Amino acid sequence: MQHSFGHSVAVRKATAWLSLFLFWPFFYEIGDYLPVGSPIWVDFLVCFASLFEEVRMHTCPLCQHDQILHYFTDKRREYLQCARCELVFVNPEQRLDAKTEKSHYDLHENNPLDLGYRRFLSRITDPLLERIAPQSNGLDFGCGPGPTLSLMLEEHGHVMSLYDLYYHPDRSVLRREYDFMTATEVIEHLYEPNVVWQQWLNLVKPRGWIGLMTKMVIDREAFANWHYKNDPTHVIFFSQATFQYLAERDKLELEFIGKDVILLRKTQ
Template identity: 25%
Template sequence: MKTDCPFCLSQRIRKIECSSLVYGNCEVCGGFFLFSRYFPSSQKSRERYEHHNNELSDPGYRNYLQNFIDTFLDFFRTDAGLRSRPASILDWGSGPVPSLTTLLQEQGFEAYPYDLHYQPVLPDAAVRFETIVCLEVAEHFLSPRDEFRRMADFLLPSGYLVVGTHPAESMSCDFEKWWYRSDITHVSFYSEKSLEIVGASADLVFRGKIGQFEYVFQKKG
C-alpha cells in the first residue's frame, strides 16, 4: 500500500531509513516526514518536551523569542496596509511554559496560549484572532494539513499565521545527519513548496519567507 505525502498528497515518495526509523521524501513538494507507524507516543512526546529549556530567565532563550517577535513585527510594519501591532495573538503550541505568550503580554499584546498537551482548551468557538504564531511547533504536526486548517479556523478574515520552523532546504549534509531530525518528536520537515501547498489546503495564501526560518501566511478575506 502506497503512502501519501502529508503535505501535497502525492504518492511519489522516496523512503529513507535512519536509525531504525523510516522517513519519506516527497519527490513532488520536497518535504520530509516520518512514517506514521514510527510516531512517538503522547507520553514520550511529553517527556521530551519537558526536557526543553523554555524559561524566560534564560537570556539566550529570551533573545531567541524576541528575535522571532521582531521579525514578524518588522514584516507587519513594512508590508503595505498592515497594522504594526496585531490586536490579538494566539500562541499555537505554547508548550509546558508559555514563554512566548508571556513575552508578548509583557509588551502589551493581547496574547493567549494554546497547547495540545499543556493548555488544551482553545478559546470559545466564536473567538477569532488577528494573528497566530506557531514557533518551533509545525515540525511536531502528525497531520500538517489538518493542523493548518485548525489554525486557519481561528484566524479572522485576512488574518496572519506566522510559522517558525527550520526548512528542509537548510540541510548542509544528508538528511540522516541533519541535527533537526534527531529530536524524536520532530516528524514533519517542510520545504518552502510544501509549506505553500499545506497553507493553500487551508485557504491560507503564502506571503513568503521573512527571516532565516520564519514564514507568513494570510487567510483569504
C-alpha cells in the same frame, strides 16, 4: 488494504536485492520453472519495483497526495517525501506514543527570564511586531510548559491566548478568531498536519497573520547530517517548496525571514 511500511519497503527491498543477487545467473532459465504470470513472479516484480523508491501505500499527512517517495533512512527511522507538496515525514508506524512523546516535552526548560531564549524568539516577534496592528489579539499555539513568546508580545500591548495539547489544553480558545497566531517549533511535531493547518486557517481573521518557526529541509545531502531530524518528537519536515505549495493552494501571502521564520497572511 493497508500494508506495513517495514514489510512493504524495508523487507521487500532487501528481498528484491537478495533475489537479484541469487538468481541473476539463472534469470533466463527461471521462466522454464516459474511461469511469468505466477504469483511468485508477480511478487518478485513488486519487490523489484520497490527498489525505485516509490511507496504507494501511504498518503501525505499534509496534502493527502498518494504518490509518496522514499527519501532517506538512518538507524533510527525511515523518511518519506510527498511528490506534490514535498513534505518529508517519518513513517507513521515509527512515531512515539503520546506518553513517551510528552515525557520528552517535560524535559524542556523554557524560562521566560532566559535572555538567550528571548533572543531566539525575537527572530519571529520582531518581524511580526512590524506587521500587526497595535493591541492585536493573538494565539500562541503549542506554547509549551513555559510560555515566553506570548509574554514578549503582551509586553508590546497585544492580548494573547494560549493553547497546548499537553500544558494548556483549553480548547475554548480554538473557537475564536484572532488577528494573528504563532507556532514556534511546533509544526515539526504534528501527526495530523492537514487537520491542524486547516484549523490554523480558521483561527485567523481575513488579512491576519500566521507566524511559524521551524527548521526547513534543504536537500538529501544536508538531511543526512541534519541534527534536527534526530529528535524523536520531530516527525514532519517542511521545505520552502512545501510552504510555497500551501501558500498557492490556500491563497496566502508568504514571506521567509532568515532560515527558520515563515510568515503567512490570509488574503481573504
